[in-house]
Amino acid sequence: MDPFQDRVAVITGGAGGIGMAMARAFAGRGARLVLADIDEERLSQAAKALSEEGAEVAGVRTDVTDPSSVDALADATYERFGAAHLVCNNAGIAVLGPMVNATLADWRITMDINFWGVVHGCQSFVPRMIEGGERGHVVNTASMAGLTGMQWLGVYCASKFAVVGLTESLFRELREHGIGVSVLCPMIVETNLGEHTQQILKKSKERTAAVAPPQGQMKGGVIQPPEVAERVVRAIERGQLYILTHEEQREILRRRAAKQDEVFEPDHWAL
Numbered sequence: 001m002d003p004f005q006d007r008v009a010v011i012t013g014g015a016g017g018i019g020m021a022m023a024r025a026f027a028g029r030g031a032r033l034v035l036a037d038i039d040e041e042r043l044s045q046a047a048k049a050l051s052e053e054g055a056e057v058a059g060v061r062t063d064v065t066d067p068s069s070v071d072a073l074a075d076a077t078y079e080r081f082g083a084a085h086l087v088c089n090n091a092g093i094a095v096l097g098p099m100v101n102a103t104l105a106d107w108r109i110t111m112d113i114n115f116w117g118v119v120h121g122c123q124s125f126v127p128r129m130i131e132g133g134e135r136g137h138v139v140n141t142a143s144m145a146g147l148t149g150m151q152w153l154g155v156y157c158a159s160k161f162a163v164v165g166l167t168e169s170l171f172r173e174l175r176e177h178g179i180g181v182s183v184l185c186p187m188i189v190e191t192n193l194g195e196h197t198q199q200i201l202k203k204s205k206e207r208t209a210a211v212a213p214p215q216g217q218m219k220g221g222v223i224q225p226p227e228v229a230e231r232v233v234r235a236i237e238r239g240q241l242y243i244l245t246h247e248e249q250r251e252i253l254r255r256r257a258a259k260q261d262e263v264f265e266p267d268h269w270a271l
């Protein structure tokens, strides 16, 4: 069965960037859409744009940090379309800066959105997907920062490592139910993530030590959201757990694995 044609896709953080690109790619393959985001204005603009492109789309204002709001998103999805087949827990922010300077608010807000947002999405949708008995797929957005520690991204890395861990477990647990699971781990993608993060931190009125990304210091090439979305589509078709987006990730991941492997070399291992 085609994983997209006439299927229902729910995307949090769907008002722009990677989320909207995934929505557009799924709609291009025949999926119906539920876009969720905390930013009501950008959400309705995104829903309008996709509907003008021919997609059947519902926009549901959602705060992923609030379990009742994500439950309401699931209710709205089932009321409108009767099912959810593709669930993308994608909403996120990126707090940058030396980890020792991070305030507790930086940690809490990051974990609330990036980690708890994914947990809430899984809690609200997965049991209903299992009960529905149809094939489906969950895509959780982590980051390359969820696969290797990075300078200035400690808070973000912690939240994204948590997403990778829970997604690897979910992959194993949902296999028997015919539900695929993937974790999306991009390097740099050209979106307004930095600006949106600043807006969210400002609104919270709590003390933050987040700084703007240092010019020219972020490693790796910059790609566009549609390229990420294409990789997501392909991973769903193939039932692939990891979605990586940049060729340079290969070498970084090899170096990390080699460092762990080295520990078992006889001269390191002997006590």
Ligand SMILES: NC(=O)c1ccc[n+]([C@@H]2O[C@H](COP(=O)([O-])OP(=O)(O)OC[C@H]3O[C@@H](n4cnc5c(N)ncnc54)[C@H](O)[C@@H]3O)[C@@H](O)[C@H]2O)c1
Binding pocket: 012, 013, 014, 015, 016, 017, 018, 019, 036, 037, 038, 039, 062, 063, 064, 065, 090, 091, 092, 093, 094, 113, 141, 142, 143, 144, 185, 186, 187, 188, 189, 190, 191, 192, 193, 194, 196, 197, 200
């Ligand atoms: N852009 C990159 O370089 C990059 C790299 C790796 C991972 N990511 C991840 O990709 C995901 C999408 O980010 P993006 O780059 O498209 O940026 P983006 O800012 O365009 O998208 C994130 C969306 O999440 C929404 N959001 C934030 N808090 C929310 C909440 N409490 N409830 C509901 N929605 C909320 C924002 O309003 C925004 O529309 C994030 O999880 C981000 O961490 C991005």
